Amino acid sequence: MSAESADRQQQKVREFMSLLPLTLAVAGLPDCEPGRHFNEGQMDARATTIKAAYKIARQIVHDIAK
Numbered sequence: 001m002s003a004e005s006a007d008r009q010q011q012k013v014r015e016f017m018s019l020l021p022l023t024l025a026v027a028g029l030p031d032c033e034p035g036r037h038f039n040e041g042q043m044d045a046r047a048t049t050i051k052a053a054y055k056i057a058r059q060i061v062h063d064i065a066k
Contacts, residue, residue, distance in 0.1 A: 019057045026060075027053035 016023075027049050032038055038046065 015058075016054065019054065019061065022057040022060065023035045023050060026056050 022061055027046075029049060
């Protein structure tokens, strides 16, 4: 892996982390009840929802920046 691709990867991670609060707000997922855990299927469904919400959050920021 070149230094340039490593820098790009770090930039993507920073972008994701900076958009995480907006992403989670867009996703609108409820918290788990205290003492209970999500099963694998629930985690997969939530991850898919977060991925879709991230795309929307990026688009919101892009539209605002115009």
